[in-house]
Amino acid sequence: xxxxxxxxxxxxxxxxxxxxxxxxAVEEGHVAVVLGANGAGKTTTLRAISGVIPTxxxxxxxxxxxxxxxxxxxxxxxxxxxxxxxxxxxxxTVEDNLRVGAVNxxxxxxxxxxxRWFEVFPRLGERRHQLAGSMSGGEQQMLALARAxxxxxxxxxxxxxxxxxxxxxxxxxxxxxGELNRQEGLTVLVVEQNANLALEVGxxxxxxxxxxxxxxxxxxxxxxxxxxxxxxxxx
Amino acid sequence: xxxxxxxxxxxVGNGVVYGSVALALVLIFRTTSVLNFAQGEMALFSTxxxxxxxxxxxxxxxxxxxxxxIAFVGGAVIERLLIRxxxxxxxxxxxxxxxxxxxLGLNSLAQLVFGTDPQLMPSPFPSGEVAGIDKDTIGLIVxxxxxxxxxxxxLQKTRIGLKLRAVASNPESSRLHGIxxxxxxxxxxxxxxxIxAIAGSLVASERTGFDASLMQQILVYAFAAAxxxxxxxxxxxxxxxxxxxxADALTIEYVEALDGIEVVLPLGLIxxxxxxxxxxxxxKRTVERV
Numbered sequence: 001x002x003x004x005x006x007x008x009x010x011x012x013x014x015x016x017x018x019x020x021x022x023x024x025a026v027e028e029g030h031v032a033v034v035l036g037a038n039g040a041g042k043t044t045t046l047r048a049i050s051g052v053i054p055t056x057x058x059x060x061x062x063x064x065x066x067x068x069x070x071x072x073x074x075x076x077x078x079x080x081x082x083x084x085x086x087x088x089x090x091x092x093t094v095e096d097n098l099r100v101g102a103v104n105x106x107x108x109x110x111x112x113x114x115x116r117w118f119e120v121f122p123r124l125g126e127r128r129h130q131l132a133g134s135m136s137g138g139e140q141q142m143l144a145l146a147r148a149x150x151x152x153x154x155x156x157x158x159x160x161x162x163x164x165x166x167x168x169x170x171x172x173x174x175x176x177x178g179e180l181n182r183q184e185g186l187t188v189l190v191v192e193q194n195a196n197l198a199l200e201v202g203x204x205x206x207x208x209x210x211x212x213x214x215x216x217x218x219x220x221x222x223x224x225x226x227x228x229x230x231x232x233x234x235x
Numbered sequence: 236x237x238x239x240x241x242x243x244x245x246x247v248g249n250g251v252v253y254g255s256v257a258l259a260l261v262l263i264f265r266t267t268s269v270l271n272f273a274q275g276e277m278a279l280f281s282t283x284x285x286x287x288x289x290x291x292x293x294x295x296x297x298x299x300x301x302x303x304x305i306a307f308v309g310g311a312v313i314e315r316l317l318i319r320x321x322x323x324x325x326x327x328x329x330x331x332x333x334x335x336x337x338x339l340g341l342n343s344l345a346q347l348v349f350g351t352d353p354q355l356m357p358s359p360f361p362s363g364e365v366a367g368i369d370k371d372t373i374g375l376i377v378x379x380x381x382x383x384x385x386x387x388x389x390l391q392k393t394r395i396g397l398k399l400r401a402v403a404s405n406p407e408s409s410r411l412h413g414i415x416x417x418x419x420x421x422x423x424x425x426x427x428x429x430i431x432a433i434a435g436s437l438v439a440s441e442r443t444g445f446d447a448s449l450m451q452q453i454l455v456y457a458f459a460a461a462x463x464x465x466x467x468x469x470x471x472x473x474x475x476x477x478x479x480x481x482a483d484a485l486t487i488e489y490v491e492a493l494d495g496i497e498v499v500l501p502l503g504l505i506x507x508x509x510x511x512x513x514x515x516x517x518x519k520r521t522v523e524r525v
Contacts, residue, residue: 050411052410052411071410072410072415075410075412076413083411087408087411089401089404090404091400091404091467092400092404096397096400100397100398100401100412101412103397103398103401103412103414104412104413104414151413
């Protein structure tokens with residue numbers, strides 16, 4: 001059974017329908033990649049999963065239907081969503097941003113997790129008492145990833161993490177993501193325009209066009225398929 | 236005691252009140268990013284409740300405590316029933332208009348329920364002086380500092396405080412972290428209403444009588460204090476309240492040109508702060524890099 005399963009999911013904003021019957025699955029321990037151009041519905045797909053927009057169809061998380069739940073309820077099930085714009089709490093310090101990630105945890109390992117992420121991302125450790133809003137885009141994306149991880153999520157949703165980042169920073173970010181996936185079995189659903197990098201890290205890829213899945217397959221296969229690359233991915 | 240010292244102490248006495256109300260304003264602003272124009276009238280209504288309870292035979296401190304508790308619930312109810320429905324309309328202006336409506340509505344309601352005659356609110360503090368300073372003034376300062384310390388502890392050191400700050404900073408992102416933003420905003424309004432209730436009751440007890448106009452002038456000064464303090468700083472609100480209280484008292488005594496129009500001072504100050512130093516004396520600069 002897949003950890004996340006979308007069946008015939010439609011949804012949008014008010015009268016504007018963006019998703020037209022999406023079928024998509026994310027296996028536990030996998031990185032699934034959703035690619036597509038601007039306006040294809042990538043962000044909307046993530047928002048549908050985390051309950052930010054109303055949807056029709058079925059969304060199963062760990063076998064349980066989650067559509068119709070409010071975002072805070074979905075989050076508490078163990079789905080961490082790093083939205084576009086990175087969701088930074090700009091007026092809070094870096095450390096407090098990370099603590100927000102763990103705000104619903106009741107175990108006693110929050111402090112050790114905090115120390116751990118400061119070790120993984122030394123830049124965050126150096127700036128732990130600085131306001132998060134004063135950091136660069138790349139640092140904020142690292143912060144967003146660490147903050148999401150502080151929740152110890154079962155599923156991580158990432159919305160265009162490469163947006164607005166320098167190529168080197170993006171590469172670094174995906175390297176971290178790949179490591180988390182390999183070492184801890186973190187399950188990820190990432191939507192990206194940077195198809196090349198995302199497919200290198202991913203296991204399975206989907207190409208979204210005008211709110212429909214038009215192509216899917218193993219990430220490596222999509223990555224090397226000349227016709228798919230030309231038609232949809234532009235590299 | 237010479238005239239100058241006396242005026243400064245007068246100013247401190249008033250300034251503490253401005254600081255308390257500014258504290259309530261800043262709390263709502265920090266947790267909900269809303270300027271609550273009804274803060275003063277919510278406090279007025281609570282003051283009437285305190286007064287009513289004392290006339291029913293409750294001891295003054297008990298009456299104020301009970302009134303603060305009622306205000307806590309009332310603040311939450313106002314957030315839930317009046318603020319949240321318009322907040323979902325997504326324009327901050329809507330909320331401002333509702334708070335302005337509340338300002339007028341609560342004021343009229345207070346007069347309707349409690350009458351228009353001036354009333355006497357007894358003081359919870361002992362009368363007399365210590366080292367030439369009214370015990371009233373000392374009592375106010377102690378209460379204000381205690382409120383400040385408790386709020387600071389709540390916001391900085393507790394889980395619910397972290398949620399309050401997170402929601403104030405980024406409500407949408409908070410929800411994605413499993414924080415129930417609605418509950419948190421309700422708590423912000425509740426706390427702020429309770430602080431206002433205490434401030435209103437105490438200022439009324441200092442006066443020889445109060446009516447429905449009690450908080451109107453105070454609100455203007457409190458807004459000036461909040462602006463001077465930077466609108467997101469608790470301690471800034473308190474210190475600025477004191478500065479404005481003292482400045483006001485000295486202006487009244489020494490600046491004849493402003494006789495009768497002293498309220499120019501806080502209004503002018505708001506203008507100057509907004510023009511010269513929009514983050515106030517204590518506010519953190521909000522920097523957003525993308």
